[in-house]
Amino acid sequence: MAPFGVDLDYVAVAALFCIGLYMLVAKSNLLKKLLGLNVMETSVFAFIVTSGMVEGGDPPLLVAGAQPPFASPIPQAMVLTGIVVVVSVTAVALSLIVQIYAHYGTLEVDELKERP
Amino acid sequence: MGVVDPRPLLAPLISFACAGLVFAAGRNAFWRRFWSLSAAAVKLALVLSMLPGTLRGVVYTFDVVAFTPGIGIAFRADAYGMFFALVSSTLWTLTTIYAIGYMRGEPDRSRFFGFFALCVSTTVGVAFAENLLTFFLFYETLTICTYPLVVHAETPEALRAGRVYLTYTLIGGGFVLLGSVMAFDAAGTLTLAQPGILPADAGGATLATIFAALIVGFGVKAAIMPLHGWLPLAMVAPTPVSALLHAVAVVKVGAFGVTRVIYNVFGVELLQDLGFATPLAWLAAFTILAGSAIALTQDHLKRRLAYSTISQLSYIVLGAALLTPFAATAAILHVAHQAFAKITMFFVVGAIQRTTGKTRVSELAGIGARMPWSMAAFTIAALSFVGVPLFAGFVTKWYLSLGALQAGAGVFVGVMLVSSLLNAAYWFPIVHLAYFRRADGGDEGVHEAPPLLLVPILICAAYVLLLGLTTQVPGMPFSVAQVAVERAFAVPAVVP
């Protein structure tokens, strides 16, 4: 998993982060911006949740037949919390976008900037 | 000898409470006058009650709050502070009476009298400030409280003057703050109770910066040229404001600040070593002459008074900058002398304006016949400024010249002489016009100012006379000034 001395997971995470950032900054459409934000958030979640993995590990369910090593349960709990937070933020953002669309009739930032 | 006593705190508090009551009185004229006058009287009594102690050398102190060691709000009524407080509370009482007469029928009188009281409160606060922080606190508050008075008329001209006034004074305030902060950083204390707090080893550049910052900061209000630009403009304020604030409170606070910096922050000895005071003395000398020269060209009465003020204030600065006991005596004395004489003039000018509507020198022909009492008072003040012997102004000039000689700077004696000539050149034409020319419109008979205006004028003029004639009587300003000088120079009395 580590050609060229770099963990591929990290490369994927960084790539996702940058893709999301580019969408957020460069796109003019509000919905696309929001999607970009979600992609960025996903990249961080991916980073957290993969950090808890362990070579050949089992999920942290200590039922009969489970063998150590176990994946760390903390990152999973963190990501669960994080997802809920992001869902909440996304919900509020979507409501705002709905309101903006109802009022201005557009979702393009370029056009919004020209209106009072 | 220090005595803990709440009176130095109470004195500013009374005016402060008075301001609140006046604001609360709103449109009710009776209560407004009642509170203004009774507060003035109570305060005067309070300050006077400390006078005997001060003459015995007692220093009243009162600590209000200490934030951290060395930083706090504290009051201290030493001889010099007492001197200043006495002058301002006496004049407040008189000006209040005058203002009640003068402001009749003007709008927003509650605002006017309320801020008026606040200004006096802060002036006395400055007088009794134990440390530079407390000093600065009241110094800035004074700036804010004067602003509504300057723009009272709410005309565009007044607003412009107010803007200029604030620009100058707030930048000055910034410099004072800067200087104070640096002084604290260098000395670890800000007290004004000692003859100098700054250590000589603080570094030349640091000390120079502190000196420059503090002098520029206070110099703005003391209207040392070229920092005087706000003063002539601020004359758009109602005359009682010009009188009290621009002859007494605001400008004197600046001059008071300069002297405090010289005597209590740096100390005479350190300044003599450093030599910072010499340029200041030259600047003051320049201001004395230039101010008078400009005054000569002014036709508008209040502007002529304003430039005269600029010139006269620098007597105080010069006196302090010479760093000799005699000069110091002159500087301190001049705080009172200039105040009483100048306020007389402002009162008279205001009375003329109210009674006849005239505001220019050229319109004054024959005014002596119409308003004989007022013009007599004006003449007394003018004679004092010129420095005719037996008048108060002479005492100042005498000691200042002595001080200059003591300092080995005889050139300043010449400055005194030229200044006297200039003073004569711009005051006497007014007197001449008033008495020896006939009015164009024919004689309309005696038409004096109303009593509420006239009485304060006469009291002030009488006091100017008294200051010159009875200089040596105990209890007169001279005795207090002597005590103050003894503290600053640690030398015995300086009676020649």
Next chain:
Amino acid sequence: MKGWALALVVVVAATLAIGVQGLPTHDAPEAPIHDHVGARYVERGVEETGMRNLVGAVLLNYRGFDTMVEVVVIFTALAAVLALPRAGSVADAPEALPVSPVVLFVVRLLAPFIALFAIALLFRGHVSPGGGFQAGALFGALFVALGLVLGRRGAARLVPERARPWLQAAAPLTFAAVAALGWALTGSFLGFPQAPELHAVREAMALALEVAIAVGGGVILGSLFQTMEA
């Protein structure tokens, strides 16, 4: 705009590329993440919390406070959406949107199974992947799907008017109640009793939290969707 965005992305990418150097390798069992706090949870989690699903143990017990704030976050989202200006009320909405018969059929067919799966996730959560949040997400999806089919007024009838605000607040309130109970029983806020004779209480507390999260989360997700539609 795009040029700036690209420049920003390049800078960020470069920073991240430098930053990941020296991070512990993935999958390494000796990484700090496995040997400090994580190790203790694996070692003593079952004994200390009574839950075999360690994610649940962390979520409800060890880091229950996070979860409490988390349900507050989702409640905040609801309050936020409810506080925004609205064009019309539910009463003005059309009875049902025109829906394709296929969608109608599929939703009707799947709805009971979705509900059943959600319940299974909820009650099997302590021994298998799942738990309150997962069940809540499914309930929410169910409400959204039904809302599409039934229209806003129809969907509004799914949850009784009077019970709705209570159900929306269910998760934070239950958390507070459990926290208070723990406070009374163990002396610490949100503490779960460990004494063997109180194991039943401990299970009941955890179960209450799971159910509240599932129901509250589901109702809030549904309400968010319904409110946002305006």
Next chain:
Amino acid sequence: MSVAWEQLLPWAVALPFVGAALTPVLAARSPRWTGPWAWGVVLATVAVTVGLVAHVAEAGAFTYAIGGWSGAYGIELRFDRFAAWVLPLSLLFAVIVPFSWRYVVVSLEPARWGAFYALLLLVMGGMIGFSITGDLFNLFVFMEVTSLSSYALVAVGGRGVAAWAALKYLFLGAVASLLALLGTALLFVLTGSLNLADVAARLGPDVARGPVLIAFAALVTSFLVKAAVFPLHVWLPDAHAIAPSPVSAVLSGLVVKTGIVGLVRVVQLFHAADAVPLAGFHLALAWLGAVSIVMGAFLAIFQDDLKLMLAYSTISNVGYIVLGFGLAAPYAAVGASVHVVNHALIKTTLFLAAGALIHQTGFRTLSDLRGVARAMPQTAAVMAIGAVSIVGLPPTAGFLCKWYIALGAFEADRAPFGFALVFGALFIFVYYIRMVNALYFQAPVHARVAEATEVPWSMRAPLLLLAASCLVLGLLGGAPLAFVEPAVAGVLPVGGP
């Protein structure tokens, strides 16, 4: 009987949350009572808070292990003196909530009342939690409660501009939160712990520097955005100006401070860990602060909209705070800490007074509001006192901060910052004097302004109370200092003054 105050710490957070959860329930029955209910919740919370602060003042800092899991094994609340110093900010809610009653009744339909008050309570709970938690991830979650409710509160006022301002705020706020989460995650991966103290202890010299630096940068950037330090301020002016006035007060006075508190926490952590060269960071912080002061003031000068002006002034004032911490000298840090509280008080005063003026006259620009002081003398006086305070003229609350920060600049041998500070303040005065002139010394241009009446008592009483506090805090400024000094001692590389 002595109350076991330490046991009540989690309830300082839980009370507003429970209150918020119950507000819509109450609103469904009788919307009229939601306002008083919210106020009651605030007062109860404040009572707990004040008791806790008093306890800390007496007994010193303490930690509270949630669920009994102490150390890194659970979540710890840490109530130190810095938390105790900023926590009384929640007192401001006790005046903001009653002030907003009238606004809510006039401007919002009853169906939204419950949600509005719930959001206010959530902001408060989030902020309290944010200041007292000792856990990195918990910090993030609390920050989200506060941020999310702030976004919504901005948009409460309308569908168009308000929603757009709120969305801009949301986008930047969300990225900032994400950065905080990224920093948290990196630190967690590096140390295996989330507890602030434990992370600091485990960030030993053998931990790779690269990721640590990224984590530090991410966290700091995140909090600088939340604190609206120039040039990361772009979201602030619109959001704060367009929000309803009570909300503006909350946002400008309080929510921005979460960024500062976060910054202090991060610096505390990294200072304890000694993992990052902090000297350069402090210098950068000082520069950012100085630039913020000047740019905020500069931009404010061109504003005619009263609230927009106040919003830009917030950027300046945050600059003071950041500069104060950046100087890393004891006096400066004391000044900055004092300013955290003072600015909250003063800006609340100003925004509420501005809101009162706008509420009564319907105008919001200075040129329209000319001469309003005659019709509304008390509100205008409050506004003037606020202006004098924020400029930092004595004897008001703003002065001491300026004094201490300037002193700190000289103490740290960074005299230029002292000059910048003192004269930056003058710059700020320029626009406040415009405001005072317009309110007091210019004739009204609108009949509606000339005939306006004073605000009702539910708004006036909070205003007068706040103005009085501005003055009293200035005069009795020494009292809280005894509290701040030990508080900042833990923030700094050097001891207290």
